Amino acid sequence: MRTKTAVVYEHNNPVVVDNLELDAPKAKEVLIRMNASGVCHSDLSVVNGAIHYNPPVALGHEGAGIIEQVGEDVNYVQVGDHVLLSFVTYCGQCRMCTMNKVSLCEGFSAKVGYLLDDTCRLHNSLKQPVPQMARIGTMSEYAVVPEQSLVKIDPAYSLETAVLVGCGVTTGIGAVLNTAQVKPGSWVAIVGSGGVGLNAIQGAVLASAERIIAIDLVQKKLELAKSFGATDLINASEANPVDQVHDLTNGKGVDYAFEVVGNPKTIEQAYDMIRPAGMVIIVGVSHHEAKISIPAQWLVRQEKQIIGSFYGSSVPRIDMPKILRLYDQGKIRLDELITKNYQLDQINQAFEDMEAGKNARGVILFDA
Numbered sequence: 001m002r003t004k005t006a007v008v009y010e011h012n013n014p015v016v017v018d019n020l021e022l023d024a025p026k027a028k029e030v031l032i033r034m035n036a037s038g039v040c041h042s043d044l045s046v047v048n049g050a051i052h053y054n055p056p057v058a059l060g061h062e063g064a065g066i067i068e069q070v071g072e073d074v075n076y077v078q079v080g081d082h083v084l085l086s087f088v089t090y091c092g093q094c095r096m097c098t099m100n101k102v103s104l105c106e107g108f109s110a111k112v113g114y115l116l117d118d119t120c121r122l123h124n125s126l127k128q129p130v131p132q133m134a135r136i137g138t139m140s141e142y143a144v145v146p147e148q149s150l151v152k153i154d155p156a157y158s159l160e161t162a163v164l165v166g167c168g169v170t171t172g173i174g175a176v177l178n179t180a181q182v183k184p185g186s187w188v189a190i191v192g193s194g195g196v197g198l199n200a201i202q203g204a205v206l207a208s209a210e211r212i213i214a215i216d217l218v219q220k221k222l223e224l225a226k227s228f229g230a231t232d233l234i235n236a237s238e239a240n241p242v243d244q245v246h247d248l249t250n251g252k253g254v255d256y257a258f259e260v261v262g263n264p265k266t267i268e269q270a271y272d273m274i275r276p277a278g279m280v281i282i283v284g285v286s287h288h289e290a291k292i293s294i295p296a297q298w299l300v301r302q303e304k305q306i307i308g309s310f311y312g313s314s315v316p317r318i319d320m321p322k323i324l325r326l327y328d329q330g331k332i333r334l335d336e337l338i339t340k341n342y343q344l345d346q347i348n349q350a351f352e353d354m355e356a357g358k359n360a361r362g363v364i365l366f367d368a
Contacts, residue, residue: 005122006059006139006347007130011049015059018294018346020130023070025144032083032145038062039342039350039362041194041262046133046353050262050287053113056130058122059347060364061087062167063138064159074147082159084151084166086316087134089116091148103311110135111183112151115161116146118187131157139347150243151320160341160365161334164195165320168336168361170261172199173285174312174319176207180256182206188356189245189273192260193225194339194354195361196283200258205229209244213248215241218357228333245273253278262286268293283309311335341365 007018009252025031037060045051046059061086077083090097091107110118113131120129120145122137130135136145153162162187171259176182188209190200193216204212205228213232214225222233234244245254253275259267263286270292298304312319326332339359342350350362 001142003122003140003142004344005130005137005141005233006056006344007124008047008053008057009049009060011096012054015047017345018124020140021060021140023123024051025069025121026117027072028074028147029071029115029144030067030074030077030147030150030279031069032065032085032143033068034063034141034143034366035064035159036064036136037364038163038195038361039168039347039354039364040167041354042167043352044141044351045262045285048290051285052288053131053133056128057113058130058132058137058140060137060139061085061134062163063136063143063161064166065194066151067161068142070084076147077150077152079114082153082155084152084153084162084316085136085145085318086149086310087136087167087318088311089135089146089149101313101316101352102315103313104194104268115144129239139344139364142345144322151316153321153324159340160192160363162324163363164337164361165323167325167334168195168337169199170314170316170319171208171283171309171312172196172201173203173279173323173332175205175258175309176200176313178313178319179307179309180258180279181282182207182209182256185210186210186255187213187214187249187272188227189215189254190230190260191211191232191241191257191266191270193218193221194260197258197260197339198225198228198360200260200283201225201228203228206326206331211254213245213254216247221357224360226335226338242269242272249275255279256281258283260284263368264290264292271304271306274304277302279305279307281307281309337361338363
């Protein structure tokens with residue numbers, strides 16, 4: 001069959017919406033009709049090469065859809081099931097998985113973007129194999145993915161809303177609750193108020209943090225951060241954010257600083273914002289060649305901690321349904337995260353809007 005897919009053919013060039021050939025699912029694989037795909041900064045990082053895939057590559061890692069066909073030995077889902085896509089495919093049996101660090105799964109040796117038998121299901125008109133970002137490539141009308149990439153959800157949920165739980169919501173909330181395990185009454189700074197940053201704010205609210213300081217360059221995004229629970233706002237385009245955090249905390253610094261931008265400068269700023277024995281949680285994905293510089297002695301003398309958080313340290317089949325239950329209970333907001341919907345042919349406009357700071361999250365709808 002054929003499927004329209006957003007493909008990166010050259011880094012730093014416009015994304016091409018191409019009509020690709022899609023093979024049928026093999027054993028332990030499924031065919032999904034995609035309903036929605038979030039437009040995330042990590043997708044843009046694949047376009048510009050910061051997250052490196054050798055082109056061509058099919059974009060998209062935050063998706064939701066309906067199972068159309070199952071291959072042999074698929075046991076977790078059946079045709080008609082509604083699913084979210086996990087951008088981490090995990091085996092459940094390796095050392096990392098048995099430690100509940102499934103986002104760091106070591107169980108598969110297939111090349112990046114290839115399915116688990118180390119081949120591709122997508123091919124272009126030149127007969128080139130087209131790998132899928134995160135093995136799922138959700139910016140496509142249809143996708144064949146491993147069964148291990150699926151999280152089954154109740155069909156009562158709108159896929160167009162639940163799609164954000166596939167990445168941004170789980171990453172942001174999970175960084176606070178799973179990785180940092182923020183304590184009630186804490187003072188927290190969130191560096192970056194985009195889609196993931198807003199969900200880190202929601203996580204801090206759930207953790208009963210006392211002060212939640214949102215930091216961004218765009219005032220409109222800061223106002224949105226306030227509506228999601230930020231107690232203080234810092235516009236980093238107007239003043240030094242490190243100085244501002246120390247002013248707000250009587251010179252003490254915050255207990256936790258979450259960096260969700262993926263920039264060495266803001267990582268270093270987040271380090272400077274925390275108090276002695278405080279924790280920096282790096283959530284944003286920097287360029288694969290980027291380095292940071294931290295005074296080595298002060299790691300000892302002030303006992304500051306630096307920790308990474310990948311996918312919110314989540315176990316998708318446990319955490320994603322839990323997040324949807326919090327949504328049911330009115331404890332988190334999902335609908336308000338979506339600023340604008342796009343058609344697949346508008347993908348380059350969606351990236352332009354994201355870079356301009358216009359969207360908390362844009363979403364591609366395939367039935368639009």
